[in-house]
Amino acid sequence: MNPSETPGALRDALLHRDGALLVVRNPSAVAQPAPGQPGSASNYVPHEPEVFIAVLDDGRVYAFNGHVDLGTGIRTALAQVVAEELETDFDRLTMVLGHTDSTPNQGPTIASASIQISAMPLRRAAAQARERLIDLAAARWGCPRDALVAQQDCVHDLQGHRRVPYADLLHGRRERLYLAQDVKLKPASAYRLVGHRAARVDIPAKATGALTFVHDVRLPGMRHGRVIRPPYHGRDSGAFVGHSLLEVDASSVADLPGNIQVVVHGDFIGVVADREEQAEAAMRALRVRWQPPPAAPDLSDLKQALRSNPSTLRPLRSDGNVAAAMAQAATVLRNDYVWPYQMHGSIGPSCAVASWQGDRLTVWAGTQNPHMLRTDLDRLLHIGEQHIEIVRLEASGCYGRNCADDVCADAALLARAAGAPVRVQLTRAQEHLWDPKGTAQLMEVCAAIDHQGNLLAYDMAIRYPSNDAPLLALLLTRQLPAEPRTLEMGDRTAIPPYRYPHLQAVCHDGPPIVRASWLRGVSALPNSFAHDCMLDELCEAAGADRLEFRLRHLDDTRARELLQATAQRARWCAHAHGSRGAPERDGMLRGRGIAYARYVHSKFPGFGAAWGAWVVDLCVNPATGRIRVERVTYGQDTGMIVNPDGVRHQIHGNIIQSLSRVLMERVAFDAAGAASREWGTYPIIGFADLPDIDVVLMDRQDEPPMGSGESASVPSAAAVANALFDATGLRFRAPPFTPDVVLKALHSACAPAQATAAASL
Template identity: 55%
Template sequence: MTRPSVPDRHALLTSTDVLVVYRDPVIPPRPAPGQPGTHSDFVPLEPELFIAILEDGYVMAFNGHVDLGTGIRTSLAQIVAEELEVPYAQVSMVLGHPFEVPNQGPTIASATIQITAAPLRRAAAQAREYLLDLAAKRLGVSRTTLRCTDGRVQSIKPSQTPHASTHGIAYGELLKGHRHALKLEEQVTLKPVSDYRIVGKPTPRVDIPEKAMGQLTFVHDMRLPDMLHGAVVRPPYIGHDRGDFIGHSLMDVDTQSVMGMPGLVDIVVIGDFVGVVAEREEQAAAIANKLKTEWRRCEDLPVLDDIAQALRALPAKHRPLLKEGNVEDTLNTASHSLQRTYLWPYHLHASIGPSCSLANYRDGELTLWSGTQNPHSLRADLARLLALDEGKITITRMEASGCYGRNCADDVGADAALLSRAVGRPVRVQLTRAQEHAWEPKGAAQLMTVAGAIDADGIPIAYRFNSRYPSNNSPTLALLLTGATTPSDLPFEMGDRTSVPPYHYPQRDISCDDVPTLVRASWLRGVSAMPNTFAHESFIDELAYLAKQDPVAYRLNALTDSRAIELSMRVATRAGWETRVAHSAPAGSVDDDGWLTGRGFAYAQYVHSKFPGFGAALAAWVVELKVHPESGRIVITRLTVGQDAGLMINPDGVRHQVHGNVIQTLSRALKERVSFEHGLPTSREWGSYPILRFSEIPDIDVMLLDRPDQPPLGVGESTSLPGAPAIANALFDATGIRFLQPPFTPEAVRETLKERLNT
């Protein structure tokens, strides 16, 4: 069946022959200080739709999140088809368009299937129960004698329901002649998991065919009649969004330097925002490159030669999270105590395609085509930027390159909007690779300090943990450059993700030091949970070594969650883990070519949102590698990854997410790090910011625990967490040296081995 275009929401709410499930307009609460969310005063006037069953039986379902390449469009459609008892092919998902979908906040934290799918599932179930009531009334029978199957209401026992057709009554037939609008209920009868036929079954992704056939899905391919092209000239304070110089550094733009160049339409200057508009894309780029600008020198850039020291020097607000017992006394009196400092580098989101948007500003209204992950938040930002009512801004969310968090998609949308307003025509803007790398809000660096102790029997008895995560609300860049908003010194309280280790320590002291940004930073896959897990899992591996125990056995004795224990045991068994103390025979043996071999284990459950947060999927890794001490080169020879995500809506989709997490984590752990010079990021192209190549990807053995009796858990980020510590623990097994900061590049391995062996 051909997917229909999206009818007007008002038409759906008022039409006959259609069944809709809606909720009254919701004014989204303002996010708590230090937390992501939409700052908006916009009051929606119309109800928000979740389900619409059309007269031909086709189902439209609405969710406020967007599909960032994770496959949620497919999984959400499975949920709806299952509850509504319709063929999967009859469900079309509408995602992310602010005037069409409920405002369910930013698409972050692996929350779509785990959280925002819940009201959609209830809406579908409510519609099914309503259809049963309609059929029972029409047929004059008890609804207990009826059931929904394949988009029809049928008799459970046809011989006992003579008025019902053998084939039942189609949903569309039941809806004819009347308006059916149901307000979403909190308590509805959900389909038992034991009766599922669609959820839990591998299902091909619905977005792939259009992409494979080259149909218009990506924002980069969007074109409009009379369209112009824009390019932006960014300030010299590259990648920074905090300081008095933001928005006040431009001294002069020499428009004469580009006058007469082919295609020039306009030069737009607002504060520190500089953009050019031309007839063709290459003309806009050429004009932007030649345009002469003069800027004040920035004197207040931070010194970033030593990231750890720069993080320590930041003003901090200490935030205690959890305190049990007397950690200090225990550390001072324990048989064995240990202190470590772990450093996580700045990372890029590194979207393969630079961000792109197309804007059309006409008669005081704006239409924007964007790859944003936060359509409602972007609409609010554009309203502030352009001094427009949000009701005058329409955002059409299209596919874009993977972002894994906040890249430049919102920035380039604002750029296009400003340029389109200036010329009164549609303007398309695509950033250069250097602009994308340099200006994207980086995944934040992080400093973790840990102290712990074990007793005479090797049992862990105390754990003190503190994390420094520098970030703010990373405002959309044009807001800062034009002076529409002021730079923010308010630290985001996001360093607490997975800050509590999963192991039993009778004495615990867990805290965060909330600090402002060093450079522009925002969330990246795993947020602070990935660095925090690197510290937790590296540290307990050291405690196991101090206790002279096998790393897996030691963890199993310290874990308290039965699912964590089962997952860890099954992954270790799957990998053929043999019990022994790390860095003992046969580890550390050198083969004929000079390679050392080692294996490492790590486990984590991604716990996200403001502390204490809630848990997503559980994951564990076993890494087997070889390392060449002279060259420093690492080769992953075998990789076993397990995940417990509860009920898997689409097992194929979960497997794809695990693979994606693993590949990106290997890249981040082995290669990726933003470099700086004179306080500015120098990683502005792929040569200075390498990512993993296809030839470097090992075979990945994935084990998915099937738990249909448990609620679904988010899988978009969870598998990433154990990767870096599993590699670091394998490096210790091979070399006897602890690696306390990724990436484990050949240069870093050589230097660390040389440094540690000489001390």
């Protein structure tokens, strides 16, 4: 696609074209976000119908979906779903994803819901188009439609005597169908594409250097911009936000080449130049005076900071009588689990290109939330959503909310001031400092077993500072008050999957402490970390095998079967254990851990995505504290799998990212705010540290598809922590498990033993 030709033109051409069959739905206002949930409230209703499927008389087929491909392969998987139901050639189908002027508004691409939820309207639309083509053939031949079948872009009679291509049936016709719910869908037993391997359709363009990434967009007359961020790094609430700029000395860059323009609006500062290196030089040379920001919250003691954060108590669930059960229990354990602030760590800094044509704005974006971004840009610019088009291209990955939306607003403001298209790319330090962090979290857990060694009671309190992170330009330009905003997002997978007769769970919803937003697994990964680590300790107290103990307390049949299949692949040995602090002959400590979770997301009580189970084998060097994960055996029940290779690719990437987060990643803070500016202060896992990964996929093709993208992350931390206990005999309850953390724990454990030995001499 030529970047000057936006997808909106394609939609318009299809709506007014002869020789086309379209499946559409009437536009309507998007559902408002539920109280306490993320989302941008908007009453905007497009004028034109939303197109899902277009079959043309020249052989082309288009399918439109409002979600985007974040490198997870859903462009390929969605194409398989459409080609399967439409009985069209996979190679002739073009998927259009996430463009606001041409795709339905199906909300943000989050929670691994693209296949589980938003693919279903597309599947029904494809089936509806297929059935209409059969009707057209029956009318042409004057025969019952039951005597016909659609195959390979043609309608055939069952006797095999006649066939007519879709293109011939549509010649000179303008067919428009409105999306229906009661459509005949193909049974899984008849699938020829879904459930089978398909090569990723996005790879060839990437391999040949075609335009797929937003960083590569170039427009005629395009200029280059850079922004200068305030000194209150990664903070987005407080009276100082938007009100800290004292002076900008534009004369300091007046003599630099590139026709430098300086743009100032509140605390928003940008420079525009003819060339990128000129904009970079101007950004660094521009003299700016800021009011010193107030000291940032002290996060050196994260547990105390989370406890001290103001919050509102929200009960989640209460079963039985927890207090009475605890009083009668055989063993009661009380533990706190602390999750750190982490960042998305996108390899490439965020980038966007904006262009104004009169009062109409087009933005080429790497956003995960195109339609929400359109609403936010309208709040910033006040031009009406109908005048804003988001053209979504791929970026460098985020898995939540990084700076991809923020840089779009930067580009829009600079392009309006410059009177020309402007490309803006953030610096590495800006991406690191201002990326809305995955929020920290505290899980306070008390749990008990009875005298028969069975789970008895569970009491959990979650402390979660909200993740909202409004568009940064809205705050810097004072279009939005920089006030604390609290969402109810700490309750994902808040209820343990295991059977506790007495259970209580509450969430303390608090305002953000630093700028934070959703990161893969949201609060579910930390909550599952607490659930399965505590279960492992209860299992140890009961003297039970770790697999058998989990199976005994799981009522979900699919969960039990998944755990058994994963353990069998990992060659689990009942009651076997690792070094438990006693080095083996080579001086290393070795251990194995197991964990299970099902990702339950959305407004509490939510609904489930895929089931996941980990078995981790690792070793620890007691001299350095360094952990080496040697093998991960991971099992997943995704329900119906569209593309097995695509699911495996997602799982592999998720496991690698999860291990990086569990073993290495933690944002540093200082008095100004976020302090991790580059990879030296925020390391991520490298190729040399990747383990062997063995994936077990359950055969559930007759079941509905579940979201598979995030689920593999959810049991990860607990599995590693449980393996770390098996290796060292010590419990670790606050990731990341860096060498210094492990070494300190090992030394602390050795000190009493050494003191006892010395006293006996």
